[in-house]
Amino acid sequence: MSSTQTDDLDTLETLESRARQRPEEFGHNALIACDNLVRIYQSEGIEVQALQGLDLLIEAGEEVAIIGASGSGKSTLLSVLSGLDVPTAGRVRVGPWDLMAMTARQRVEYRRTMVGFVWQQTARNLMPYLEAAENIELPLAMAGVGRRARKARASELLAMLGVGYCAERRPSQMSGGEQQRVAIGVALAASPQVLFADEPTGQLDTATSVEVLESLRSVNRELGVTVVVVTHDPSVSEHVQRTVSIRDGRTSSEVLRRTHTDEHGDESVVAEEYAVLDRAGRVQLPREYREVLELSDRVRLALEQSHVAIWPDRSPSPAPRQAPVPTQAEESS
Numbered sequence: 001m002s003s004t005q006t007d008d009l010d011t012l013e014t015l016e017s018r019a020r021q022r023p024e025e026f027g028h029n030a031l032i033a034c035d036n037l038v039r040i041y042q043s044e045g046i047e048v049q050a051l052q053g054l055d056l057l058i059e060a061g062e063e064v065a066i067i068g069a070s071g072s073g074k075s076t077l078l079s080v081l082s083g084l085d086v087p088t089a090g091r092v093r094v095g096p097w098d099l100m101a102m103t104a105r106q107r108v109e110y111r112r113t114m115v116g117f118v119w120q121q122t123a124r125n126l127m128p129y130l131e132a133a134e135n136i137e138l139p140l141a142m143a144g145v146g147r148r149a150r151k152a153r154a155s156e157l158l159a160m161l162g163v164g165y166c167a168e169r170r171p172s173q174m175s176g177g178e179q180q181r182v183a184i185g186v187a188l189a190a191s192p193q194v195l196f197a198d199e200p201t202g203q204l205d206t207a208t209s210v211e212v213l214e215s216l217r218s219v220n221r222e223l224g225v226t227v228v229v230v231t232h233d234p235s236v237s238e239h240v241q242r243t244v245s246i247r248d249g250r251t252s253s254e255v256l257r258r259t260h261t262d263e264h265g266d267e268s269v270v271a272e273e274y275a276v277l278d279r280a281g282r283v284q285l286p287r288e289y290r291e292v293l294e295l296s297d298r299v300r301l302a303l304e305q306s307h308v309a310i311w312p313d314r315s316p317s318p319a320p321r322q323a324p325v326p327t328q329a330e331e332s333s
């Protein structure tokens with residue numbers, strides 16, 4: 001009898017400790033984790049699925065560009081990440097903040113301390129009647145920072161962003177590029193960990209855009225702030241190490257840029273494009289591939305030695321050189 005009791009206790013203990021060791025959450029090491037995000041807008045009886053199960057992980061210290069066609073869901077994603085909008089389903093976490101479970105007060109706190117943002121419309125970023133330095137001081141004054149510390153931070157930020165000479169100018173006395181660089185300063189005033197920018201160069205010409213993107217880069221490199229910049233300009237990817245493409249409300253492909261050193265010690269930047277494999281094992285095939293091979297509805301898959309092959313449904317059976325897909329029995333043996 002007593003031995004049975006001990007067995008029972010052991011079993012309970014084992015069960016409990018197993019229950020406590022929950023499987024690690026998706027992207028638990030990442031600073032930003034979007035897991036199967038869905039955002040559905042309802043307007044006048046019409047349903048628009050702006051995000052359709054988007055997965056995205058961003059590490060602390062990364063600089064990431066998000067590109068995609070108009071309507072692909074870029075701004076929706078940024079609104080969610082910056083705490084302005086709440087997704088319909090899925091999970092989203094930024095640092096310790098669970099964005100699905102925040103109270104209104106926590107949301108204000110999150111937006112004040114954890115993240116900063118820069119919008120496309122230059123006028124939306126700055127107070128028109130305040131000088132550049134005063135614009136940066138404003139959020140600090142609201143957070144109770146003393147006058148001397150506010151002034152010091154504003155002038156340091158303006159100098160770092162290359163617009164120290166604009167300190168005493170109002171927005172109407174600055175160019176679009178200068179205004180956007182000051183706007184980056186405002187977004188960074190409260191030392192956030194993440195900076196989000198939605199089309200910050202959308203209203204600028206190419207040369208000025210480059211200056212703003214370089215400022216974002218120095219914010220990332222010198223201050224260690226994680227930067228997520230949304231754009232529909234593919235050339236932005238030349239300025240960042242990682243570019244994520246969004247198509248139809250999902251991440252579809254990524255371009256990673258790495259510095260490669262050859263045998264002579266010469267450095268060159270190599271850009272490689274990857275398709276994104278989601279947690280359920282789904283990959284989106286580029287439209288061009290689907291059109292050329294008329295892939296639709298059903299395709300044949302085969303596991304080869306080092307890759308997976310995909311054939312159109314109507315093609316004859318896949319060539320015999322493919323490696324057989326292991327059955328469960330083979331896998332376990």
Ligand SMILES: Nc1ncnc2c1ncn2[C@@H]1O[C@H](COP(=O)(O)OP(=O)(O)OP(=O)(O)O)[C@@H](O)[C@H]1O
Pocket residue numbers: 041042043048049050068069070071072073074075076077232
């Ligand atoms: N408030 C809203 N109400 C209804 N539909 C919306 C709303 N906001 C966005 N949408 C729709 O959601 C989809 C994604 O919009 P979103 O603004 O995220 O796209 P985007 O990638 O930022 O496009 P763009 O490059 O034009 O800025 C679009 O079909 C858009 O019409």
Ligand SMILES: [Mg+2]
Pocket residue numbers: 074075076
């Ligand atoms: Mg947009």
